Amino acid sequence: MTQIHQENSYTITSGDHLVTVRNRKRMDMTSVKEIERFDQEEFYVRTSQGHLLIRGEDLRIVHLDVDKGLLTLEGNVKALQYDDDENGLTKGFLHKLFG
Template sequence: MQYQAENQTITIPSGDHLISLRNRKRMDLTSVKSIERFDQQEFYVRTSQGTLQIKGEELKIVHLDVDKGLLTLEGTVRGLQYDDEQSSDGAKGLLHKLFG
Protein backbone atom coordinates (compact mmCIF):
# COMPACT_ATOMS: atom_id res chain seq x y z
CA MET A 1 0.00 0.00 0.00
CA GLN A 2 1.23 3.50 -0.74
CA TYR A 3 0.43 6.46 1.46
CA GLN A 4 0.76 10.07 0.32
CA ALA A 5 2.07 12.31 3.12
CA GLU A 6 2.54 15.98 2.25
CA ASN A 7 5.31 15.96 -0.42
CA GLN A 8 6.35 12.34 -0.19
CA THR A 9 4.97 8.90 -0.94
CA ILE A 10 5.52 6.19 1.65
CA THR A 11 5.21 2.49 0.84
CA ILE A 12 3.66 0.58 3.75
CA PRO A 13 3.89 -3.22 3.92
CA SER A 14 0.42 -4.72 3.74
CA GLY A 15 -1.18 -5.01 7.18
CA ASP A 16 1.25 -2.69 8.99
CA HIS A 17 -0.43 -0.26 11.37
CA LEU A 18 1.08 3.23 11.45
CA ILE A 19 0.10 6.45 13.22
CA SER A 20 1.37 9.83 12.12
CA LEU A 21 0.61 12.76 14.41
CA ARG A 22 1.55 16.30 13.38
CA ASN A 23 1.58 18.96 16.10
CA ARG A 24 -1.24 17.11 17.91
CA LYS A 25 -3.60 18.62 15.31
CA ARG A 26 -3.67 16.12 12.42
CA MET A 27 -3.53 12.33 12.70
CA ASP A 28 -3.15 9.78 9.91
CA LEU A 29 -3.77 6.08 10.61
CA THR A 30 -3.33 2.96 8.49
CA SER A 31 -4.79 -0.56 8.82
CA VAL A 32 -8.12 0.82 10.02
CA LYS A 33 -10.84 -1.84 9.92
CA SER A 34 -13.79 0.24 11.15
CA ILE A 35 -14.84 3.17 13.29
CA GLU A 36 -16.88 1.79 16.17
CA ARG A 37 -18.18 5.15 17.43
CA PHE A 38 -17.12 8.76 17.54
CA ASP A 39 -17.95 12.30 18.55
CA GLN A 40 -15.91 15.50 18.86
CA GLN A 41 -14.15 14.31 22.04
CA GLU A 42 -13.62 10.60 21.43
CA PHE A 43 -13.08 8.10 18.63
CA TYR A 44 -13.04 4.29 18.92
CA VAL A 45 -11.25 2.91 15.87
CA ARG A 46 -10.80 -0.81 15.21
CA THR A 47 -7.32 -1.42 13.74
CA SER A 48 -5.24 -4.47 12.91
CA GLN A 49 -3.55 -4.03 16.34
CA GLY A 50 -6.72 -3.75 18.45
CA THR A 51 -9.24 -1.04 19.23
CA LEU A 52 -7.68 2.41 19.50
CA GLN A 53 -9.34 5.04 21.69
CA ILE A 54 -8.46 8.59 20.64
CA LYS A 55 -9.38 11.39 23.04
CA GLY A 56 -9.27 15.07 22.20
CA GLU A 57 -11.17 18.20 21.37
CA GLU A 58 -13.01 19.17 18.20
CA LEU A 59 -12.05 15.89 16.53
CA LYS A 60 -13.40 15.36 13.02
CA ILE A 61 -12.85 13.02 10.09
CA VAL A 62 -11.00 14.67 7.22
CA HIS A 63 -10.50 11.56 5.07
CA LEU A 64 -11.68 7.95 5.32
CA ASP A 65 -10.90 5.19 2.82
CA VAL A 66 -12.31 1.94 4.18
CA ASP A 67 -11.02 -0.15 1.26
CA LYS A 68 -7.42 0.94 1.90
CA GLY A 69 -7.80 1.21 5.68
CA LEU A 70 -6.81 4.89 5.83
CA LEU A 71 -8.18 7.48 8.25
CA THR A 72 -7.22 11.13 8.75
CA LEU A 73 -8.49 13.12 11.72
CA GLU A 74 -8.11 16.77 12.67
CA GLY A 75 -8.57 18.42 16.06
CA THR A 76 -6.55 18.54 19.27
CA VAL A 77 -5.36 15.06 20.29
CA ARG A 78 -5.09 14.58 24.07
CA GLY A 79 -4.48 10.84 24.35
CA LEU A 80 -4.30 7.43 22.68
CA GLN A 81 -4.99 4.04 24.23
CA TYR A 82 -5.21 0.53 22.77
CA ASP A 83 -7.49 -2.26 23.90
CA ASP A 84 -5.95 -5.46 22.54
CA GLU A 85 -8.49 -7.66 20.79
CA GLN A 86 -6.71 -10.76 22.07
CA SER A 87 -7.47 -9.84 25.70
CA SER A 88 -11.16 -9.38 24.91
CA ASP A 89 -11.17 -12.77 23.15
CA GLY A 90 -9.70 -14.32 26.31
CA ALA A 91 -12.48 -12.85 28.43
CA LYS A 92 -15.03 -14.17 25.97
CA GLY A 93 -13.43 -17.62 26.26
CA LEU A 94 -13.71 -17.58 30.05
CA LEU A 95 -17.39 -16.63 29.94
CA HIS A 96 -17.99 -19.32 27.38
CA LYS A 97 -16.33 -21.89 29.68
CA LEU A 98 -18.48 -20.82 32.63
CA PHE A 99 -21.82 -20.42 30.90
CA GLY A 100 -21.45 -21.92 27.43
Protein backbone atom coordinates in the same frame (compact mmCIF):
# COMPACT_ATOMS: atom_id res chain seq x y z
CA MET B 1 6.82 -3.16 9.37
CA THR B 2 8.53 -2.79 6.05
CA GLN B 3 9.01 0.69 4.64
CA ILE B 4 10.44 1.39 1.23
CA HIS B 5 11.80 4.91 0.72
CA GLN B 6 11.63 6.31 -2.79
CA GLU B 7 12.22 10.01 -3.50
CA ASN B 8 10.46 11.60 -0.49
CA SER B 9 7.69 9.02 -0.31
CA TYR B 10 7.23 5.90 1.77
CA THR B 11 5.40 2.76 0.77
CA ILE B 12 3.87 0.97 3.73
CA THR B 13 3.47 -2.78 3.36
CA SER B 14 -0.21 -3.69 3.18
CA GLY B 15 -1.60 -4.70 6.56
CA ASP B 16 0.90 -2.71 8.64
CA HIS B 17 -0.65 -0.34 11.17
CA LEU B 18 0.87 3.13 11.20
CA VAL B 19 -0.20 6.19 13.21
CA THR B 20 1.23 9.63 12.47
CA VAL B 21 0.36 12.65 14.61
CA ARG B 22 1.39 16.09 13.36
CA ASN B 23 1.58 18.81 16.01
CA ARG B 24 -1.31 17.13 17.87
CA LYS B 25 -3.65 18.67 15.27
CA ARG B 26 -3.76 16.05 12.49
CA MET B 27 -3.65 12.27 12.75
CA ASP B 28 -3.23 9.75 9.91
CA MET B 29 -3.81 6.00 10.39
CA THR B 30 -3.48 2.88 8.27
CA SER B 31 -5.04 -0.58 8.74
CA VAL B 32 -8.28 0.81 10.14
CA LYS B 33 -10.93 -1.88 10.09
CA GLU B 34 -13.90 -0.05 11.59
CA ILE B 35 -14.88 3.15 13.39
CA GLU B 36 -17.09 1.80 16.16
CA ARG B 37 -18.17 5.13 17.65
CA PHE B 38 -17.13 8.75 17.52
CA ASP B 39 -17.97 12.29 18.48
CA GLN B 40 -16.00 15.53 18.82
CA GLU B 41 -14.22 14.32 21.95
CA GLU B 42 -13.67 10.60 21.38
CA PHE B 43 -13.07 8.14 18.55
CA TYR B 44 -13.10 4.38 19.14
CA VAL B 45 -11.43 2.64 16.19
CA ARG B 46 -10.75 -1.05 15.53
CA THR B 47 -7.36 -1.50 13.85
CA SER B 48 -5.25 -4.49 12.82
CA GLN B 49 -3.37 -4.05 16.13
CA GLY B 50 -6.39 -3.88 18.43
CA HIS B 51 -8.85 -1.23 19.51
CA LEU B 52 -7.62 2.36 19.64
CA LEU B 53 -9.31 5.03 21.74
CA ILE B 54 -8.49 8.59 20.66
CA ARG B 55 -9.46 11.45 22.95
CA GLY B 56 -9.31 15.14 22.23
CA GLU B 57 -11.29 18.25 21.37
CA ASP B 58 -13.04 19.23 18.14
CA LEU B 59 -12.13 15.90 16.54
CA ARG B 60 -13.47 15.35 13.03
CA ILE B 61 -12.92 13.03 10.09
CA VAL B 62 -11.04 14.69 7.23
CA HIS B 63 -10.54 11.60 5.07
CA LEU B 64 -11.78 8.02 5.27
CA ASP B 65 -11.00 5.30 2.73
CA VAL B 66 -12.76 2.15 3.90
CA ASP B 67 -11.35 -0.04 1.12
CA LYS B 68 -7.73 0.87 1.94
CA GLY B 69 -8.23 1.22 5.72
CA LEU B 70 -7.04 4.85 5.81
CA LEU B 71 -8.32 7.46 8.27
CA THR B 72 -7.31 11.08 8.78
CA LEU B 73 -8.57 13.09 11.75
CA GLU B 74 -8.13 16.74 12.67
CA GLY B 75 -8.64 18.43 16.02
CA ASN B 76 -6.73 18.67 19.28
CA VAL B 77 -5.42 15.15 20.04
CA LYS B 78 -4.96 14.64 23.80
CA ALA B 79 -4.64 10.88 24.31
CA LEU B 80 -4.24 7.55 22.50
CA GLN B 81 -4.96 4.23 24.18
CA TYR B 82 -4.68 0.75 22.67
CA ASP B 83 -6.45 -2.31 23.98
CA ASP B 84 -5.47 -5.73 22.60
CA ASP B 85 -8.53 -7.41 24.10
CA GLU B 86 -11.40 -7.53 21.62
CA ASN B 87 -13.86 -6.25 24.23
CA GLY B 88 -11.57 -4.51 26.73
CA LEU B 89 -12.53 -0.88 26.23
CA THR B 90 -16.12 -1.76 25.41
CA LYS B 91 -16.47 -3.65 28.69
CA GLY B 92 -15.12 -0.62 30.55
CA PHE B 93 -17.57 1.67 28.76
CA LEU B 94 -20.54 -0.62 29.43
CA HIS B 95 -19.43 -1.16 33.01
CA LYS B 96 -19.47 2.61 33.55
CA LEU B 97 -23.03 2.79 32.21
CA PHE B 98 -24.53 -0.24 33.95
CA GLY B 99 -22.06 -0.80 36.81
